[in-house]
Amino acid sequence: MTSANVALNVRAHRRRRVRRRFLRRPTAVVGLTGVLFVVAIGLLAPLISPYDPAANDYSNLLASAFSPGHLFGTDELGRDILSRLMAGTSTSLLAGLLATLFALAVAVPIGLISGYYRGLLDTTIMRATDVMLAFPFLVLAVGLAAIIGPSLGNAILALSLATIPGFLRITRGEVLGLRGQEYVQAAIVNGALDRVILFRHILPNLVSVLVVQASVTIPALIIGEATLSFLGLGVQPPAASWGTMLSSAQNYIWQAPTLALYPGIAIAITTLSFNLLGDGLRDVLDPRSKK
């Protein structure tokens, strides 16, 4: 058996073990199911949505739940709540995923370089993350929206900017630890190129930490997008988002209190599923969390 074959077998075995351990956790499985359900709705929304989420119907304003043709009723402009919830699912998932991916794409390379080369560059980068962290995400997002104008794209940009320092610090911390490991030291002594060490020896060992971190960042950013849209700094009407739905619900809280329930429940189900999945992944993938 060649060494490549052995390595493949070890990897396949490890993957099977991880999968088995993950599936043994009921909360993790519930989380995974929830995430798959929400993603399916987000992807299929344009196909399965009963109405156009932005279509007004002035003859049927603030219809209550279970009224004919509208399972969850209609809002202040007669728009179908269920359709808007579905459209909001796509918006929220898109925002959470894109902002997380963008933050990873920026933070991981910088963190790798910072932790690997250390020195003045590292100090400068860390000082810069300190400064970035001094502006809480909402303050940052509000400022950005003021500079570049409110829109979903800009909300995503603000969310990822706010996420970068955290990812950067985690990556750098891991790299600092891995750099001292014997196999990395051996590669250095053997004269391996820096980029080979970084991408072949260090990066693969970061994957599980980053996956866990991403799985808890996505729900936080979904809440972030809803918050910004609620404040009028994200998705602009008439496009549907859970945040904008809650914001208009607040204006009708005395006439139609239930309007404030549905989008919140949708957010809670989505973020709870992601958090359960993240906890499960952490238990399975993160060696330090073993009890």
Place this chain on the structure above:
Amino acid sequence: MKWFIMRKVGTSLLTLLIATMVVFIGVQALPGDTAEVMTAEVTDPAVIQAIRAKYGLDQPVPVQYVKWMENAIQGDLGQSAQTKLSVSSVLADRIPVTLELAGLALLIAVLIGIPLGIMAAVRQGTWWDYASTTGSLLGLSVPHFWLGLLFILAFSVGLGWLPASGYVPFFESPLQNLARMIMPAVVLGTGLAAVVMRQMRSSMLESLSADYIRTARAKGLSERAVIGIHALRNSLTTVLTVVGLQLGALISGVVITEQIFVIPGLGKMTLDAVFSRDYIGLQGVVLVTAAAYILVNFLVDVAYVLLNPRLRLGGGA
């Protein structure tokens, strides 16, 4: 120890200095300058130019920055173009409101999070543990502002027990003040409580499996002393760091909570300044927020060393 504190003071001041530059440049990057906002109805370019000259807006940006910093150090953050009020005096009115809200929220977070975290760790694997772990995950998954709306629905619209919004200064009427602050503080505190609880649980579990705990038990100490004195003390340092790191989330939470409950604090001031294009006010409030964040982080770092004798004797981290 002295060396450690001095170094921390140095890096904190450096961070603050860079933060002031970021704030200043950020506000410069906003579309339109203060002179244009002040002279919205004026079309004569000569008048706009005269106002620019009067407020030093025609100077190069570095000169404007130095002048702004000179004034800021003396406590003068300028005058809002919209309200004509001094930004510093508006801040002085608003800071205590936000401090009260944040303080109450922290208190709630600690009062809920720490005991629940200890219970969950001590009774690991029991229904206590599962219930509080699930509860904390729920606390993390529910957005603040929705919880705020639910509270208004339940306690104001439904039961009519508490006013839905508004603010009364504490010294005017303590009861009225608390009646209006309790809902926002609970809304803000629960999310934080979830984080504190999870951290407390995991660091208590770690402490409880340490050798010194086995020693403490072996020498016959009561379980209460083992948990209350030995394990708790070591876990609190970790929790302290986490609470410090949560400050950013707390400030973001303050912005949205104040908006929902119409509380005239720093968070509402930030949003009002953005929506009314009050750049000078925005500059001031963002600067104060960043400074507060840096100050609290400094205090957390120092407290961490003070609480952890290993770092203290080692001469610093």
